[in-house]
Amino acid sequence: MSQRVVNDPIQDVRGPCVRRNEKPQTFLTSAEVDRLVDDYLAGLSVGYLAQKYGVHRATVSKHLTRNNVGRRQRGLTIDEIAEAVKLHGGGISMRAIALTLGVDRKQVRASLVAAGALST
Structure with a gap:
């Protein structure tokens, strides 16, 4: 051994x-x-x-x-997605929407695709 x-x-x-x-x-x-x-x-x-x-x-x-800490959700909230869809429908760019909402442009794009406001 x-x-x-x-x-x-x-x-x-x-x-x-x-x-x-x-x-x-x-x-x-x-x-x-x-x-x-x-x-x-x-x-x-x-x-x-x-x-x-x-x-x-x-x-x-x-x-x-x-420590039983709830994790933050990634991406946009339902209200932010609705705002992004509204802004996108009004002709605002994804970059400008991202700046307005304080998130990454990729998150805006993914949310718009998921909401059906943008095709893949």
Whole structure:
């Protein structure tokens, strides 16, 4: 029977890490998780939070799920889609609609296609 070699724990400026596939894995403290949740509820994106806390996007999502945080819907709301359809019918460009609604032009296009106001 072989014995597993015990290595000293890896640490960096963020705290204790474990090694897996040559990539350090950072564990967030409960205070950091609380700040992460507060930041998300304040409107910061999952991608931004992953970068800010030095963890993977999936880690951010798992912390949000564990803390029973409802996830924001991607895309436009029903009211925003109705507004986009109205503006598009009035001859306004998708770029201008996107700027008006504060979203990406691709979201506007996808919403217009889904609403039947634009062909694929």
